[in-house]
Amino acid sequence: MGPGNLDGTEDEKPLDPAAERLRRKMVRLLVVSVGIMIVGVMAVLGVVVYKTLPKAKGLGEGVASLTVPAGETIVSIAMDGDRALLHTRAEGGEHLLVVALADGRILKRIDIATAAGK
Known part of the structure; x- marks a missing residue:
């Protein structure tokens, strides 16, 4: 049969060693390129999915x-995420209050004591 032989009865001649090395290099390059393309497509799909997910509402x-x-005044306020630190002063001394911003609940009260004689 001629060049259109599809049944595989004719055996191909083996390639010379230089051509075989070149063929193996090309196959290796093809595999690496396809792997890089798959990783790239997965990264793009991951970013698209991440961007389409609903955002956290935060504190709203x-x-x-x-x-x-009564009698206590706020000296300063510091924010940290969903909490605030209030430095307050009253006649009895100074205090630090850790407050939840979501509901205004006092999470912790720290009394600041001063050393005697200073």
């Missing part, structure tokens, strides 16, 4: 109230 625009004891 709700209003929370905090009641400071």
Whole structure:
């Protein structure tokens, strides 16, 4: 049969060693290239999925109230994520209050004591 032989009865002649090395290099290059393309496509799909997921609402625009004891004034406030640290002063001394911003709840109260004679 001629060049259109599809039944595989004719055996191909083996390639010379130089051509076989070149063929193996080309196959290796093809495998590496396909692997890199698969990783790239997976990365793009991952970014697309990440961007389409709903965002966390965070604290929102709700209003929370905090009641400071009578006679106590707020000296300073520091924020950290969903908490605030309030430095307060009263006649009895100074205090630190750790407050949850979501609901205004006091998580911790720290009394600041001063050393005697200073």
